[in-house]
Amino acid sequence: MNIQLYLGSYTEDGSGQGPGVQRVSVDPVAGELTVHATSAGVRNPSFLHRSFLRRSFLNGGSSLDGGSEGRLFAVEELDAGQVVELDPDTLAVMARVSSGGSFPCHLGAVGGLLLVSNYGSGTVSGLPLDRPWGAEPLWTVGQEGNGPVTDRQEGPHAHSTLALGEDRFVVADLGRDRVDEYLLGEDDGVPDLVGGLDLPPGTGPRHLLLEPQGEDGTVDLWIVGELDAALHRARRTPDGSWALIGSPVALAPGQEAAFPSEITAHPGSGERALVVGVRGSDTLAVVGRGDGEERLLRTIPCGGSWPRHLAWATDDDGAPRLCVAAERGHRLSVFVPGPDGIPVAQASLETLSPTMVLPVG
Template sequence: MGERAFWVGTYTGEAGRGAGIYRVTRRDDGVLTAPLLAAEAVSPSYLAAGPGGDVLYAVREENEGGVVAFGASGGRLREIGSRAAGALPCHLHVPPGAGHLVVADYGSGTVRAVPLGPDGAFAGEPAVAEGHGSGPRADRQEGPHAHASASAPDGTVLTTDLGADLVRSFRIEDGALRLTGETPVPPGSGPRHLVVHPGGYVHVVTELAATVLVLRPVDGYARLEVVAETPVTAGPVSGTPLPAAIKLGGGGRFVYTSTRGADVVTAHRVLDDGAALAAVADVPSGGRGPRDLHVDLHVDDAWMHVANEHDDTVATFRIGADGVPVPAGPPLAVPSPVCVIPA
């Protein structure tokens, strides 16, 4: 298998106990080495890597938020640029083609596309798409709250809006974000994160309803429809479940979710080439407040790393042939971890 390095994004200042972005290494036996602070940064709670691996992007999750680009070399990070974002940017990803960085601003409900140069550095000012709408949960859905984005096979950028109960579809054209469609999801569900299955279906984890939705493309990816809805956990759980993340694994045979409150990760078996999911096992996340998780997308030697924000740990799991994660040693102490991605 060989060693593999990872970046860990954290909360800092009043939001947490971290100092910025850390680097850890997974040894052959699955044990993570002690974290090294690679760069000081303000609440870099979500990270994304550039296509060449030598640029790392991070949100600056605060009320007057931003995004920061770092050059990565020798296990260290050097800031090479920044751009303003909306309030509380919480997620970003680089669509195929690497021409833009897509940012979801939770607080302001906006979505941004930041142009990138050939070297991965920021190359202009962001295109901004305003959010709109609200939901029935007055405490969480008083207005739009963009939360995540993912790329569909046809190049459409899909975004979740937790506040408006929408999955929105965009095309990036001539430097602008063009809205091509909006798909309502069950009222009060609060769509949070999403993945696009190789079979073409879109899987969305909802924070407020604690479910996983399966959406089928109807008009390309401009319009989708909900074709299945299942609980986010395999069985009854203690506490108030607040799902956080959803990731693919096992070559598309499994989907994994993390749920705060219950403090579990759940393995879901993928059925009918992505058209349905069946939750098969809830596994303690190795700490409190599991946020993002990373799953190695291999059929064999599959691993999972879970950022447990409230316990200041990153837990490691080995994934067996049945798709169920099994703890692989004690969790690693990392202050206020939120996101784990390969370096």
Template sequence: MGDNTAFEEEHRVYIGSFTSAGGRGITTAALDPATGALTELSTTDVLADPSYLVEGVHIGVLYAVSESSEGMVGAFVADGRGLRPLGAPVPVGGAGPTHLAEAWPWLLTAHYTSGGVGAVAITEDGSLTGPPRVLHHRGSGPDPERQEGPHAHQVLPDPGGRWVLSVDLGTDSVRVCALDEDAGTLRPHSETALTPGNGPRHLVFHPDGEVAYLVNELRPLLTVCRWDAEAGRLEPVAEVPLAAEGASGAAPGVVPGVVPGAVRAYPSAVVVAHDGRFVWVAVRGADTLLTLSLADGPEKPRLTGAVDCGGHWPRDLALDPRHNRLYAANERSGDVTWFDVDPETGQPRRAGSLPVPAATCVLLG
């Protein structure tokens, strides 16, 4: 199974981890569709700190960023029970890349440490080639420790594929760019200013393509935005608390009744149900998974429940729409925990876990 079509096989899961913190690189696991259980098949650590993974939609290749000072990206293909590299890793032109997305024939990367986004060319067989094309961000925010400069945390195409959005934690903004498909260059088009100090981290679109949900890391808030695909503009319309502020006996950022004491919340990942009925958010520190109902409309998410994430420091969250399950990568406890989701209420129920040291990302194949 050395060809690229191997990624079309069902029931494979790929898990990224920090090798610098004891992780084993990329773990390949088998998924039991009846129970959701994961079974480790193999690991590969040929790429340092592969913290985020994405599967190419045009060619069945797995791509991974190396969240290191050098900033690299690597390509892999399925080979038997595991993965093999497809060519050598390629520099991204920035430090500490945390996210990537395919915009054929380019692989887009977000550079957290150096603050910018870039594009690396994808060849016909799915391998990568340089040099990278890089757009540097400018600006800062009010938090002197986390927002002293730009920190791009995510980059992704819009649902129509016309625009590229980059979420910058350091500048409290989302930039919209046009991608030159021939040259790979990113041209700034618009920039959406968010509430200063929010520290935006990740964005996801509602299935209707007209609403986006932006999870903020420095304040436990979900920003609801309207997306104008024709104009290429993102407009914030509401902020929904992801924790109760000022609750009795709780410091700001605490989810009452879930985690006792003064625990600050750091939201990390957000996913939307494919039928557009629910939003789920992972919150580190509080170590919870939150459910928000969209019964009142896409622009009016309502917090309806919180459950323990099954570990510590949930960095990533993935949805299996085929079997209505959620998978949380708990970085500091070193595991991936899965949850069955109630189809009526959207509430997750813990079903099991797989030990994965320093887990950072879950990708359902």
């Protein structure tokens, strides 16, 4: 029983002690983590992304239709931010370009573009997926503003993006308590800000999860509040209007210091539970979702300290496993889904300063 994963980690003094990007296999029954490849010279790769859209024109080669191996990208979360493309097998660096801002922390994709969220500068940049990268991104967008948490919201902090169809995307701006909606420009032009949603002051939106609601184009968006330690639900109707629905769900009741990170949904079609990693309390918050009646089902120990990221993967028998990167505890924890939707701990394995879990397949 093995799970094939890519792991990102902090590498720089003051950030972490990790090796960069690794391709590993994990046997949670035997409690073994085997490293198959490690990147060289990649600094603070705190977020990874796979794209199966197209191969690149790298090193003078020609463009090809995307194969099953896909492409692998990583941010370098530094003041002078970078994005690198890595060989998915050997993890050799194939290309590197400016992220268009400082301290990039997230990668997404929409309409043939790789989207880079720059936390430090509060901007989002677009890179092409169908041709070689230039010296700079195609465009960079951002908005001005701040929030009431003075030590975290002194200015905009773009923390993540999420595609809304093929021609638009949303940005979670932790510094402005705002989700912004952009429409892609024509011919790789700068996207237009076309709408979005204001969140309660001090929310600090970090990561997002989309849930389609019907054939009419209505969608629900789950928003992780890093600063208020709550999960919010918003709805976008076909006319483009946004509204919060229901009440926020507290993810760490009674905890004075709790900073939620990543959110994921169980891959099973019949499972309604959401799981959110919560740093500080070092727990997984399991939320039952309904039509405006969300509630915290349970919090469970995450198997390490500071769960920065989590993702569902499958082992080589096709069984789902929840993998959690506990950054400061230097652990990768593996959970199996319980009969009631609550993850059950299976293994906790040592790995230095993990920041990101990405299934290979």
